[in-house]
Amino acid sequence: MAEMTFREAVARGIAQEMDRDPSVVLLGEDIGAAGGVFKATAGLLEHFGPERVFDTPISEQAILGAAMGAAMTGLRPIAEIMFSDFFAVCWDLVVNQIAKTRYMSNGQVALPLVIRSSNGAGVRFGAQHSQSVENWAMAVPGLKVVAPSTPGDVVGLLAAAVRDPDPVLFFEQKSLYATKGEVPDHEIVGALGKAAVVRQGGAATIVALAAMVPRALAAADELEREGIETTVIDLRSLVPLDVTTIATSVAETGHLVTVEENPRLCGWGAEVSSIVAEENLFDLDGPIVRVTTPHVPIPAADALEDAALPSVSRIVDGVKRSLQ
Amino acid sequence: MAEMTFREAVARGIAQEMDRDPSVVLLGEDIGAAGGVFKATAGLLEHFGPERVFDTPISEQAILGAAMGAAMTGLRPIAEIMFSDFFAVCWDLVVNQIAKTRYMSNGQVALPLVIRSSNGAGVRFGAQHSQSVENWAMAVPGLKVVAPSTPGDVVGLLAAAVRDPDPVLFFEQKSLYATKGEVPDHEIVGALGKAAVVRQGGAATIVALAAMVPRALAAADELEREGIETTVIDLRSLVPLDVTTIATSVAETGHLVTVEENPRLCGWGAEVSSIVAEENLFDLDGPIVRVTTPHVPIPAADALEDAALPSVSRIVDGVKRSLQ
Amino acid sequence: MTATAPVTAPLQVVPPAQDVRLRLYRMMVEMRDFEKRAYDLFLQGLVKGTSHLGIGQEAVAAGFGMAMRPEDFTFATYRGHNHTLARGVAMAPVMAELMGRQAGLMAGKGGSMHLTSVAHRMMGSYAIVGAHLTVANGAAWSSKLRGTSEVTVCFFGDGASNIGAFHEALNLAAVWHLPMVFVCENNHWMEYTPIASVTAVAHPAADRAPAYGLTPVTVDGNDADATYEAATAAVEHARAGGGPSLIEAETYRHGGHSRADPGTYRPNDEVQEWLARDPIPLYRGRLIAAGVSEAVLVGIEQTSIATVDAATEEAKASPPPDLSIIESDVFTGEGSSWRR
Amino acid sequence: MTATAPVTAPLQVVPPAQDVRLRLYRMMVEMRDFEKRAYDLFLQGLVKGTSHLGIGQEAVAAGFGMAMRPEDFTFATYRGHNHTLARGVAMAPVMAELMGRQAGLMAGKGGSMHLTSVAHRMMGSYAIVGAHLTVANGAAWSSKLRGTSEVTVCFFGDGASNIGAFHEALNLAAVWHLPMVFVCENNHWMEYTPIASVTAVAHPAADRAPAYGLTPVTVDGNDADATYEAATAAVEHARAGGGPSLIEAETYRHGGHSRADPGTYRPNDEVQEWLARDPIPLYRGRLIAAGVSEAVLVGIEQTSIATVDAATEEAKASPPPDLSIIESDVFTGEGSSWRR
């Protein structure tokens, strides 16, 4: 058991899989010699050499094309898209090629690849470097979508993603990189599609992801002080989605609040809400409340950015509204 | 009043605006000399000349960049992205540049531009030419999103889109191009963000968009034969979203069904459902049912494609499930 | 505004051996007969949706197909029937795919634009212009990392030379010194717009080669000897570790862009000039001049028609796909299930 | 793997007039002082988030800024402070924007990477590599359609030359014969990776010019006379209807890529070589040699510091933005409202 940062856990998780499987290779911008702009791949070039770790030009389509073609022909690439905002410059590779090729080929082509990307706001990088885009991926059939909230889950879910036979988008919330957690020393392999109940309470169910998990927990603490006991679910994976864990909890609490960094419309919170409204409506004793960023680009100034993102107090308010 | 096809209505709507406003210019692939691959811009080059109608290379980023830069500096471009699937190759221009520049500049930059695109399935073009991606756009702050279902609305909403000061994505469902409708001869100008109640009935509210509107109406006919009277709402616009019309109807019927061509996860149906589950939960007398394509790419074979899309009978079933 | 004149390939110094030439001829005839039949079936409403014929461009597909080894990879566009057949894929499953039948190469899930046969290392046909150039790189990169001598050949149109992915792919292939052969089939039109009207240079691919440190190569794409020679040189260059090539094959599609498009937007004299250089009669004449007997050629032609007939019957006999496959193979072994 | 040697510009035949030279010097000094202050404020925690300094590259921003008329348009990258100042934007709102204050150029909504001042025709700074080349085309296209003589100048880095948007933008500008000047500031590094290690040609922009039918142009980006001359030629060529240019200015950033990056990944002798060619002392020496008095230069330098000091105080005095603006200007006049 060692304490390490979220960013160190990324490198540790990749190293675990590269050690195990020689077909795992890495590519991306500044990931090799520089160890990544967030230092999440530090040491991997030194350890695994230039035969397995590749710095690329600023050519995101070429990066994902290379990953896809390599995955089709026997390798298990891990590609980095430096900021998830840049998925927009290579979205075609993600949604039209990587997501659909297995299906269009009627299963002839397998695409065991992972695309890691730093996601989300909180570090004052402005509107083109702060988006949470995990729901862009969730909306596209053929992609698995993961976003851990702790260093331990980073390692376990990275391992699961690398071993998965299908394309996995792995979102690393950039405001979490400096956070710390305990990570066991032995090999860790998680499972995609299993949410974690990180707190138990009977009054309401709060579902959160990535950087919103610690905030939801802080809100739960505050609510507890007011005598409101809540369950907090760390979703961890959007595809596959652990509907069972959510539904089970809602059946117990009767109240549901989702907490996401995404702008208002069409986020994963809407999906979770609408699943419950379709499948578990009669379990509900109050409205399903979604706490989100308003439907705005992320502003750059610290004061504005902080106020735009879901805060602990907005989560607290959201829970109270759900209890009406 | 003249009967015309949906595709003719596109050209008619553009011509109306180009006649009125000399700053309206057109650009896209094969839109000029060829009149567009769907013949939706037929005759415009001949009428308005090569100073206002521009054939481009296969360079979607360059197309949208040109439209954006022109809109920033006094023109009102209408750009065509031939198939909405191709938004993936120029998504950066849409979501990171066009959607955010007004906001990032604190309102200094205005972007009065329209991006038209053929959207959706039903013509056996396979997975890379059949997607419904209007909810990709809906999820991004800064974009307005429109998808008409009739030739009359095509003209009126195109006019509204061209006159709007903000970027509007205008989706033309390609299975509708050959459909016909009456269009008044005089100038028509619609309004963004107004849904149309196209049928009234007290048992349930069906909300549909674009090609799903005629299907929802057919389902309503079938339900009527079984004695179930439904309201059908043609959403027409996703951003702005006419929440009032939906909420008013749900308050009357107590039951909500959304019908969309999109794959299962995170479509606009989820957004509509979750708004109602948050704001009007106690108006509901049954589960909110979403009828969608399953979470799969669109298959090419006619038999498969037909079975994948929401059918009249699946809509009928959906309404019945909502009435449980 | 008119298309540039084709570059005539240098006269063959050493023509291919006669068995190679006969195989090239057979391939071209089969491609032509197959696609003519596909067009008939389209007019009969049996081929649904769209299909993009390579009629007139067979010498490119045949020349390159012939120069490749079984272990090499092909990546093609939606205009990929010929490239698929060139790898030895049987006609019946291809025809059945065009018709949306169960016996289709991808059971109807892909369609004409996405022909794929991994068993033949035909790694797919792609319908977003330019994207597959980057994917092809990935196969070549993998070949290199896995220490094999496989070569990847990637076909695309003139119009693809103006999209961003082209640029990214060519640069990466050059920097990583990949065993890639990029083949631009310059048929002078991108759908309904002449390439010259939207491109800054006369040769959309060849004139860009130096931007990637590559040598400009053009070849007469209607001359199967020339394409075979150019293909062999580039494929073996890549196999020997010499890195990527970019070849521009000048050619022409006889018909329209897709489906029932009559292609009438093209100047008549341009069409006539190219029809007069139809690669198949041209090659037939050359074989006769080289002493091949008429009977041998007629034999090839008759066998081809018989093969197409049989494939058509086989495809027609296949039922539509079972609807259960709609939800299979989104994910490996899990169908389309997105929930736990 | 090391960066290519810079191309030395030809000796000036006619140096710019002395008043132009003094203005060039003043611009460079102000840029340098402004950015040094920004860096100090970053270390003090007053500039939040990220910022990308152009220290060492001032001769490019100054030479081009000086060659532009007020009606011309600028498009820049996240490394755009200098290009913003070059259009005459006051320092205080820029500094306040870096500090996330109400008085910021965009009231804190954009930040350092997105400086925009439409009043000065500084049409924005863009942080997705390459995208703004296509947007700049649009402004130039509009200038042409509106029948004006405005010219658009678009700055970008060496790294941007490998992304798809670069290719699409250059081709369209050439085909549409747009009044565009594309300026590649080749500082030899893209973040932490040397451009030469990921680019197929030695000059990432100039060697690609022929791919768009353009003449390759390189210029010593550390020599303000040379950049001014090249800029004037290209801008007036565009204004006269001569179409686009692509200019590669060879230069170097003295510091790291962004924020507190010390840039230690770069070979020391490379850094030393370029520091010895710092554009500002270089130009100062040239002015002295041309007979400009030390007192005049010192005057410029003192005024510059005083201006930066005043701007800093003004920015510091500004409060954080009012939170109500978070929901303004997503849409025109409607704030962020997405519902009716």
Ligand SMILES: Cc1ncc(C[n+]2csc(CCOP(=O)(O)OP(=O)(O)O)c2C)c(N)n1
């Ligand atoms: C990114 C993208 N843009 C546009 C299209 C629509 N489209 C399909 S084929 C085609 C023309 C392509 O021309 P070319 O590359 O010359 O190939 P050809 O069809 O002549 O073989 C176009 C514009 C597309 N499929 N993908």
Ligand SMILES: Cc1ncc(C[n+]2csc(CCOP(=O)(O)OP(=O)(O)O)c2C)c(N)n1
């Ligand atoms: C599409 C995209 N990919 C990657 C990045 C991350 N990034 C920001 S600056 C940069 C380096 C750019 O290098 P260059 O173009 O030479 O400009 P410079 O920073 O040297 O001025 C990178 C990779 C980005 N902003 N956009």
Ligand SMILES: [Mg+2]
């Ligand atoms: Mg072509």
Ligand SMILES: [Mg+2]
């Ligand atoms: Mg650089």
